[in-house]
Amino acid sequence: MEQATRNVLLGRLAEAVRSVTVAHPTRVAIDGPPAAGKTTLADELAAVLRTQARAVIRATIDDFLFPRAQRYPRGEYSAEGCYFDAHDYDALNRVLLDPLGPGGDRRFQHAVYDRTTDTASSPPIATAPDDAVLIFDGVFLMRPELIDRWDLRIFVSTALETTVDRAVIRERRVSSRADVERRWRERYIPSQQLYFAKVRPTDHVDIVVHNDEPQQPVWESRAQ
DSSP states (O other): OEEOOHHHHHHHHHHHHHTOOOSSOEEEEEEOOTTSSHHHHHHHHHHHHHHTTOOEEEEEGGGGBOOHHHHOTTOTTOHHHHHHTSBOHHHHIIIIITTTSTTOOOEEOSOSEETTTTEEOOOOOEEOOTTOEEEEEOSSTTSTTTGGGOSEEEEEEOOHHHHHHHHHHHTTTTSOHHHHHHHIIIIIHHHHHHHHHHHOGGGSOSEEEEOSSTTSOEEEEOOO
């Protein structure tokens, strides 16, 4: 493991993306617990790649949720429900990951769900250049439905207790501390523990970014 500044880390991640040699767009997964810093890292990496003249597609698992009426059959605070019922992996593979993969036609959609209206979404179909990069962040990205779709796998690791504190700060304008803590302690943290028990995601990634101190992250290469 090696500590780095934020800029050094981003430069190394961009280099890792450049090192991927595939005959289709490069599909990069940025996995990790809620509030670990995945979205921030994905946005920063996308910005760096764009300065290097790469065509970047930014997408997130939050745009592949089932509508609320479908995703809580086990209850709003169920960890099993979070892991098994929340995300439409069939649609994610069908409209985004498979079209950008081997043998795909590169015609993709970046979302199937609109969080602001809690309704299905169908954005215009776009065509990716051969050398495009998909930067995709989200939870549970190493699970069996998705594991073979990624060309580079990154896991953002943060102590689960730290994610609670970050979530309280992040959501203070829309949720009370009690509501956030209940969601994290009853649903999100146990769902991550279930994920680790079933899948062992960090055994399957290329890079772990230890992000407890975001300005002094620690890089760990897990390449086999």
